[in-house]
Structures are given as C-alpha cells and as structure tokens.
Amino acid sequence: MAQAPKKTRISTKRGTPFTNQTAVxxxxxxxxxxxxxxxxxxxxxxxxxxxxxxxxxxxxxxxxxxxxxxxxxxxxxxxxxxxxxxxxxxxxxxxxxxxxxxxxxRYPFCDATSIKLSPIKTTEKDVTTNCDEDPVTEVQKESGTISMSGLWMPDKKVQDFLEEMAEATETIFLTVKPKKSKTLRGYQGKITSFDQDGKSGDLWQFSMELKIVGRQRKLDTTSGVI
Incomplete structure (x- = not known):
C-alpha cells in the first residue's frame, strides 16, 4: 500500500532579536x-x-x-x-x-547587555470587613521598574551622567525601541541603584535599577500616532 506523502511544516522564526535603540x-x-x-x-x-x-x-x-x-x-x-x-x-x-x-x-546608550522592563505591577489586598459576607479584595497599582546590566566604561560621558543622576536622586528619561519594532517607548524614572562589578581578567560590568514615575510614553515612529 502506498504511503501518504509527509506534510512539510514551514518553520517561522518567532520573537524579536535583542537589538535595541536605547537612549537616555x-x-x-x-x-x-x-x-x-x-x-x-x-x-x-x-x-x-x-x-x-x-x-x-x-x-x-x-x-x-x-x-x-x-x-x-x-x-x-x-x-x-x-x-x-x-x-x-x-x-x-x-x-x-x-x-x-x-x-x-540625547545620549545613545549601547552598553546594556540585558534590559528588563516591568512597567505594570499590581497587588491584591484583602479589605474584607466583618460586615462582608464574601471576601473583598482591592487591586492596587504599584510603580513599575526597569532593570539593566551591561559593560561599564569608566569616564564614558553617558555613564558618568547616569551615576550623577543616581547620586542626586534626580528623575531621568530614557527610551527603548527594539530594532524591528515601529514603537518607541519612553519612561520617566528615578535610579534607585547603580553598581559596578569587576574581577581580575574580566570586563567591568554594571547593573542599574530604576523606579518608573508615571505612565510610559508610546509613539508609532512610522505614523506619529500613539
């Protein structure tokens, strides 16, 4: 008996490569x-x-x-x-x-090797009172965060600026746009930590944490529409 021909599934690559246009x-x-x-x-x-x-x-x-x-x-x-x-x-x-x-x-920021964006955070709080027959919860919105790590370059202007802003607890603005995305995202935030780490024979690394202040800004760079 002849066998039915095998079906060939065309593989499509999913996801977006981690290549960004990032600026502070x-x-x-x-x-x-x-x-x-x-x-x-x-x-x-x-x-x-x-x-x-x-x-x-x-x-x-x-x-x-x-x-x-x-x-x-x-x-x-x-x-x-x-x-x-x-x-x-x-x-x-x-x-x-x-x-x-x-x-x-604008300072282009190409030194990051990893970026974690958490613009939306919520927690549930139990607010049930003795007058409620059923449990009652409230959803509370928390400030989002941004975590970045990468290569630390001593005396580099953009990294000196970030250190100064962290020390002064000043609010900064940064943007992130994945290479194949048309959407530019902007975040206003305060740097809560800026650390350098190194060991003999290796490259200096940095890690930075930011607390997002307010809502993110989203811009379609092809049409100019949010």
Whole structure:
C-alpha cells in the first residue's frame, strides 16, 4: 500500500532579536521655548512658532499655573509651528497660557547587555470587613521598574551622567525601541541603584535599577500616532 506523502511544516522564526535603540536624556541648562497654545485634545497639540523639533524627539514640558503637566514627553511633529505631546491628555486641561518646553540632550546608550522592563505591577489586598459576607479584595497599582546590566566604561560621558543622576536622586528619561519594532517607548524614572562589578581578567560590568514615575510614553515612529 502506498504511503501518504509527509506534510512539510514551514518553520517561522518567532520573537524579536535583542537589538535595541536605547537612549537616555539630559535636561540642558538653556532657555525654554514658549508654547502659545495647548489644545484640549488627546494627545494635546502644542503651538510653538518655529519649534525646531522632529518626530521622536524628547522634551521637558512645564507650566507654573498647572504643574500637573510638568514632565518628560515624546513628540510627533505636525507642522513647523505645532507638534503633538505624546502622553499628555489635554481634554481636561482648560486654558494654559504659560506652558514652555525644552528639547532634551540625547545620549545613545549601547552598553546594556540585558534590559528588563516591568512597567505594570499590581497587588491584591484583602479589605474584607466583618460586615462582608464574601471576601473583598482591592487591586492596587504599584510603580513599575526597569532593570539593566551591561559593560561599564569608566569616564564614558553617558555613564558618568547616569551615576550623577543616581547620586542626586534626580528623575531621568530614557527610551527603548527594539530594532524591528515601529514603537518607541519612553519612561520617566528615578535610579534607585547603580553598581559596578569587576574581577581580575574580566570586563567591568554594571547593573542599574530604576523606579518608573508615571505612565510610559508610546509613539508609532512610522505614523506619529500613539
């Protein structure tokens, strides 16, 4: 009896290679740029004459009258005089007349050999009282974390910057984009530890932990849409 032909399964490679475009950002000591209008939309659209930004740039946004908007953001450029502030929901902002932005200094960070992103963390807490017939739990959201390790390079500018920010407990901004991904992710966080480790005959290593502050920023770099 003739045998049925064997079925051939075409193998497809899954997953994304660990190759990233990673950068950390510094807030320069320069005059900020005025924003004449922030729209009540999601995301908010900023009007700023000849802003000089490009899509995927990172900025620091601030206002004295509404400090709730203060923070780091990615931008998607609409015109030479306007841009979308990715991560800023302007629907309930009202009118802000004193908003300003500063373009951040970008440091490419190619020294990491491993990155663990944990932007979402939740815990369940038992809040059952003696009046409840059934168990009652509350879900509480915790700050996310970022863990990185890699090669430590003494006197390298970007690593000196990270050490300084860790020592000063200052908030920094960093972005991660896997090579084959169109999505750029930005995180605002505080460095909680920065360690170097070495042994004779081997390369110096570093490890760094960050506590994420606020929500991550997500930008589609091909369309400029979140």
């Amino acid at each position: 950002f510094d807030l320069p000591d320069v005059p900020t740029n005025e924003i004449t209008n922030l729209s009540n939309s999601k995301p908010a659209i900023a009007t700023s004459l000849a802003h000089g930004l490009s899509t995927s740039d990172a900025i620091w946004l601030e206002s004295e009258t509404n400090s709730a908007i203060n923070g780091y953001y990615l931008v998607s450029v609409n015109t030479e005089d306007s841009f979308a502030v990715i991560g800023l929901n302007g629907e309930d902002l009202g009118t802000i007349t004193d908003a300003k932005f500063t373009k951040l200094i």
